[in-house]
Amino acid sequence: MEILFYICAAVSVLAALNVVLQRTPVYSALSLILVLCLLAVIYLLLGAEFIAVIQVIVYAGAIMVLFVFVIMLLNAGREVPSERSRLARWLGVPLVIAFLLEVLWAVWNQFPSGTAPAADFDAGPAAIGHLLFRNYVLPFEVTSVLILVAILGAVVLAKKEE
Amino acid sequence: MIPLSHVLTLSVILFVIGAAGFVLRRNIITVFMCIELMLNAANLAFIAFSRYLGTLDGQLFVFFVIVVAAAEAAVGLAIIIALYRNRETLNIEDLDSMKL
Amino acid sequence: MLENAFNVVMAHPLLLAVIKILIVFAVLSGIVAYLVYMERKVLAFMQARLGPMRVGPWGLLQPIADGLKLLLKEDIIPAGADKFVFLLAPAISVLAAFTVFAVIPFAGNFYISDINIGLLFILGVSSLGIYGIILGGWSSNSHYPLLGALRSSAQLVSYEVAAGMALVGVLLISNSLSMVEIVNRQQQMGVWNVFLQPLAFVIYVIAAVAETNRNPFDLPEAESELTAGFHTEYSGFRFALYFMAEYTNMVLVSCIAVTLFLGGWLRPFSSVHALDFLRWAPPVSLVGAAVFILWLGLQSRVPLERYFFVALALGCVAVGVIISYPLILNAVQGIFWFGVKVLAFLYAFIWYRATFPRYRYDQLMNVGWRWMIPLALANLIVTAVVRYLLSAHTPASPVAWLLR
Numbered sequence: 001m002e003i004l005f006y007i008c009a010a011v012s013v014l015a016a017l018n019v020v021l022q023r024t025p026v027y028s029a030l031s032l033i034l035v036l037c038l039l040a041v042i043y044l045l046l047g048a049e050f051i052a053v054i055q056v057i058v059y060a061g062a063i064m065v066l067f068v069f070v071i072m073l074l075n076a077g078r079e080v081p082s083e084r085s086r087l088a089r090w091l092g093v094p095l096v097i098a099f100l101l102e103v104l105w106a107v108w109n110q111f112p113s114g115t116a117p118a119a120d121f122d123a124g125p126a127a128i129g130h131l132l133f134r135n136y137v138l139p140f141e142v143t144s145v146l147i148l149v150a151i152l153g154a155v156v157l158a159k160k161e162e
Numbered sequence: 163m164i165p166l167s168h169v170l171t172l173s174v175i176l177f178v179i180g181a182a183g184f185v186l187r188r189n190i191i192t193v194f195m196c197i198e199l200m201l202n203a204a205n206l207a208f209i210a211f212s213r214y215l216g217t218l219d220g221q222l223f224v225f226f227v228i229v230v231a232a233a234e235a236a237v238g239l240a241i242i243i244a245l246y247r248n249r250e251t252l253n254i255e256d257l258d259s260m261k262l
Numbered sequence: 263m264l265e266n267a268f269n270v271v272m273a274h275p276l277l278l279a280v281i282k283i284l285i286v287f288a289v290l291s292g293i294v295a296y297l298v299y300m301e302r303k304v305l306a307f308m309q310a311r312l313g314p315m316r317v318g319p320w321g322l323l324q325p326i327a328d329g330l331k332l333l334l335k336e337d338i339i340p341a342g343a344d345k346f347v348f349l350l351a352p353a354i355s356v357l358a359a360f361t362v363f364a365v366i367p368f369a370g371n372f373y374i375s376d377i378n379i380g381l382l383f384i385l386g387v388s389s390l391g392i393y394g395i396i397l398g399g400w401s402s403n404s405h406y407p408l409l410g411a412l413r414s415s416a417q418l419v420s421y422e423v424a425a426g427m428a429l430v431g432v433l434l435i436s437n438s439l440s441m442v443e444i445v446n447r448q449q450q451m452g453v454w455n456v457f458l459q460p461l462a463f464v465i466y467v468i469a470a471v472a473e474t475n476r477n478p479f480d481l482p483e484a485e486s487e488l489t490a491g492f493h494t495e496y497s498g499f500r501f502a503l504y505f506m507a508e509y510t511n512m513v514l515v516s517c518i519a520v521t522l523f524l525g526g527w528l529r530p531f532s533s534v535h536a537l538d539f540l541r542w543a544p545p546v547s548l549v550g551a552a553v554f555i556l557w558l559g560l561q562s563r564v565p566l567e568r569y570f571f572v573a574l575a576l577g578c579v580a581v582g583v584i585i586s587y588p589l590i591l592n593a594v595q596g597i598f599w600f601g602v603k604v605l606a607f608l609y610a611f612i613w614y615r616a617t618f619p620r621y622r623y624d625q626l627m628n629v630g631w632r633w634m635i636p637l638a639l640a641n642l643i644v645t646a647v648v649r650y651l652l653s654a655h656t657p658a659s660p661v662a663w664l665l666r
Contacts (some may be wrong), residue, residue: 049377050382053385061386061390065389125382
């Protein structure tokens with residue numbers, strides 16, 4: 001089980017790097033889909049089966065389809081390298097590494113590796129449903145309104161102007 | 163069992179990669195994808211904490227994040243299409259004025 | 263020796279799973295290959311033709327010949343195609359189609375896995391199959407595939423919504439997302455879900471036909487308009503992969519419909535004990551098949567073919583006798599009824615193709631968005647309300663409900 005986590009983690013980091021380093025948007029999108037699917041596997045390993053499936057259905061199966069669709073619609077080709085900022089070129093990578101080390105240091109200090117997991121708990125759809133419709137009804141209703149607004153907004157924005 | 167810190171490390175690495183891409187990339191669609199990557203890194207942290215605290219609330223937060231990400235993607239991509247219609251470019255360096 | 267091997271397999275759950283996966287994969291590949299043969303034969307029968315007759319007796323070796331031909335053909339990659347994506351796309355289609363079978367219960371005692379989110383798993387993995395189509399159409403760098411891919415994905419997305427909402431109706435009366443549990447529930451209730459959710463069943467079947475790009479919804483590959491749709495530029499083995507994915511998807515939606523609506527592995531009226539003699543159906547139908555094969559053989563003029571058919575008929579009778587032993591008879595009950603129902607579904611798929619003319623694109627979208635989705639929503643609401651009124655939480659009277 002653990003070994004599966006480390007394989008998924010390593011591949012997802014590589015795929016995430018590929019998302020950022022690829023100059024062709026379609027390849028970035030494909031790598032991101034891979035990252036999302038691998039994260040779903042990791043969610044499964046962490047006992048969050050419902051969220052894992054939701055991740056595949058909504059993220060990989062719907063949101064990323066939208067991305068790929070738009071990339072094809074706009075026929076987004078290779079990105080032209082930017083020549084504007086020399087500062088970014090020399091300082092970019094060291095700053096990213098410094099940021100990474102800083103956050104990692106914080107995390108490792110806060111959560112030493114010996115933290116024991118809680119006992120097995122039920123994360124099935126029934127348990128999630130009970131919690132969702134008892135403790136989180138208001139956020140649930142608010143997000144449904146948000147989605148309605150988003151649909152209307154998307155339709156208005158994407159409509160061709162006369 | 164997987165130690166909590168290892169999951170969090172993965173989450174941090176993914177987040178930093180996403181953040182770096184967000185700053186470095188010039189294609190607006192790729193930038194958008196980097197945001198999704200950062201959201202997913204945060205989701206992973208939520209799931210990990212949910213597992214180690216033994217409560218389901220973290221998973222519900224992920225649920226809401228995914229829903230909001232769906233709404234965000236719909237509106238965001240609609241904006242990108244509208245922008246492309248007006249400017250015929252996806253490079254964010256050329257999209258630097260508020261007026262058309 | 264044999265017992266030893268059995269014990270080793272039982273001791274390693276992973277090994278057992280691998281064996282099951284291999285069995286399902288092999289059988290499924292065979293079924294898919296012969297489904298193409300069946301389609302050609304049935305279509306020919308409906309159009310008063312003979313269909314494939316040349317390769318082997320009664321054309322029985324045709325699928326193997328087709329497969330060999332496609333394997334040996336040149337694998338052409340169009341100029342200007344995005345090579346990596348072009349090679350990847352058909353694999354995604356096949357992978358998504360085959361993976362879903364991991365949660366299909368073929369019988370009460372035979373399934374690869376039973377997870378408590380089975381139905382969601384099906385929706386999730388099958389929604390990944392769309393990438394095979396979009397990427398294949400886009401990477402070909404050609405007009406027909408791109409148009410076909412756009413049509414296909416628009417169609418898939420619109421009908422997936424209707425199909426998903428139809429499935430939620432079943433979910434509401436089953437109280438579970440596990441496929442095995444859904445069938446068990448139908449056994450407990452003594453009635454198949456199709457009688458409780460007829461509207462959902464009709465919607466799901468229509469959406470299933472649309473999702474598999476079959477007639478009358480085969481616009482993505484309308485040959486008179488788009489050559490072959492998204493796989494126009496594919497040839498050889500990669501074309502075979504797309505072909506396989508399409509027919510696997512046909513089997514898949516049939517399996518899902520049978521499991522969710524038609525009681526899965528249960529025999530018809532499994533709660534009526536007066537019909538218990540139906541458990542003799544497997545050997546009887548095999549003997550019937552033997553008679554049919556014998557009749558076919560007697561029509562043949564080639565002596566070698568006659569011997570073949572007689573041998574085949576004898577083989578059928580032999581198998582029929584073997585499975586008549588009570589122990590084996592009980593074991594094959596589930597898989598037999600499941601297979602019969604799936605076969606009926608597949609036959610209906612082929613029947614549609616012979617009967618219905620193709621929809622126009624605007625008609626397709628109209629049916630999907632103006633009829634299917636509202637109907638599915640109405641069905642969902644009615645089901646939920648009825649389910650609530652019948653449940654233990656219901657207050658005794660409307661007044662009590664208002665005062666609650």
